[in-house]
Amino acid sequence: MLTNPISFLERSRFSPESLQTNNKFQLNNGTTVEICCPGIITFEPAFMGVAKTILLSSGVHGNETAPIEICDKLVEDLLSEKKQSNHRVMFIFGNLPAMNIGERFIEENLNRLFNDSLSTDNQEQIRAQEIKREVKRFFNTDSVVPSSHAVSKRIHYDLHTAIRESKNEKFAVYPYLHGHEYNKQQLQFLSACAVNTILLSQSPTSTFSYYTSLNYCTHGFTVELGKVKPFGENNMQSFTHVIDMLTQLITQKELVLPALKECQMDIYDVKQVIDKRSADFALHFADNIPNFTGFKKGTLLATDGDIEYRTLEEGEAIVFPNSNVALGQRALLTVVPCDI
Ligand SMILES: O=C(O)CCC(=O)N[C@@H](CCC(=O)O)C(=O)O
Numbered sequence: 222m223l224t225n226p227i228s229f230l231e232r233s234r235f236s237p238e239s240l241q242t243n244n245k246f247q248l249n250n251g252t253t254v255e256i257c258c259p260g261i262i263t264f265e266p267a268f269m270g271v272a273k274t275i276l277l278s279s280g281v282h283g284n285e286t287a288p289i290e291i292c293d294k295l296v297e298d299l300l301s302e303k304k305q306s307n308h309r310v311m312f313i314f315g316n317l318p319a320m321n322i323g324e325r326f327i328e329e330n331l332n333r334l335f336n337d338s339l340s341t342d343n344q345e346q347i348r349a350q351e352i353k354r355e356v357k358r359f360f361n362t363d364s365v366v367p368s369s370h371a372v373s374k375r376i377h378y379d380l381h382t383a384i385r386e387s388k389n390e391k392f393a394v395y396p397y398l399h400g401h402e403y404n405k406q407q408l409q410f411l412s413a414c415a416v417n418t419i420l421l422s423q424s425p426t427s428t429f430s431y432y433t434s435l436n437y438c439t440h441g442f443t444v445e446l447g448k449v450k451p452f453g454e455n456n457m458q459s460f461t462h463v464i465d466m467l468t469q470l471i472t473q474k475e476l477v478l479p480a481l482k483e484c485q486m487d488i489y490d491v492k493q494v495i496d497k498r499s500a501d502f503a504l505h506f507a508d509n510i511p512n513f514t515g516f517k518k519g520t521l522l523a524t525d526g527d528i529e530y531r532t533l534e535e536g537e538a539i540v541f542p543n544s545n546v547a548l549g550q551r552a553l554l555t556v557v558p559c560d561i
């Protein structure tokens with residue numbers, strides 16, 4: 222059992238040895254709780270019927286604190302039975318040591334390690350193996366294994382915040398679906414969360430949301446909820462909609478969502494994925510330019526030694542610019558508006 226006032230997250234971060242792993246216990250309301258390992262916990266209602274399987278991850282980047290605070294509260298409300306889940310839910314608090322030093326990662330970006338590699342050379346690689354193992358166990362004990370995205374009731378929101386300001390404050394990356402159809406209810410749900418901008422990824426990646434979408438048929442998304450802030454400094458008012466909708470998702474059997482035509486969505490296609498190839502990589506716009514700033518066609522965005530990267534279309538906009546990434550990793554995305 223876990224007893225307050227020390228939360229599951231606090232114990233995972235500061236006294237992980239005090240957690241008994243693979244420890245299952247039952248709440249008075251019949252929910253089975255399993256502490257899989259530090260930072261990973263599941264809730265399974267006694268009676269499920271046609272239930273969803275929901276994975277909520279946060280803190281894959283240790284300094285992206287707002288989603289961690291949101292999920293910490295949800296976990297505590299479920300443990301204290303203030304709220305009761307109607308679906309199978311797993312919470313993952315990703316990079317615990319990075320949270321403790323307020324950094325994105327310790328040695329390597331955890332959100333680039335969701336692939337088939339079995340390496341365990343550093344703590345992020347070890348954590349990626351642990352997360353992949355627990356996610357597999359979670360989805361493989363589902364009563365129904367979906368044959369395709371079209372019929373899947375599996376959901377994964379990997380919650381993040383962005384390094385810089387964004388013109389469109391909250392947005393989601395829809396991982397590459399290999400030709401499968403985009404899911405309308407998901408767009409309705411995200412819009413109800415005040416996440417009204419969607420980026421359609423056009424290629425495989427090694428991110429967590431792509432990994433679960435590809436391997437477990439989840440409706441997976443990387444969801445960006447605002448700008449990075451230290452613990453305790455987030456304006457929780459700006460997350461009212463997302464907190465309310467995540468709570469409904471977990472606690473309600475069915476959701477009532479706004480019709481798609483009432484949702485004001487901005488949809489973008491990813492136009493260019495620009496990787497850093499050399500130490501000479503440089504961005505050619507100011508550090509304080511927000512995500513989704515558009516440029517004239519032909520504008521020089523970045524250079525990498527002799528290579529020049531320019532906008533290919535009028536209004537092509539920048540997202541996630543970061544020259545400080547490891548060689549071979551994504552340093553910039555460009556996006557252009559599109560329709561689904
Ligand atoms: O603001 C930034 O530059 C990064 C914010 C962040 O962590 N974004 C994710 C997006 C993952 C995806 O493309 O699905 C990341 O870079 O890992």
Ligand SMILES: [Zn+2]
Pocket residue numbers: 281282285381382
């Ligand atoms: Zn992040």
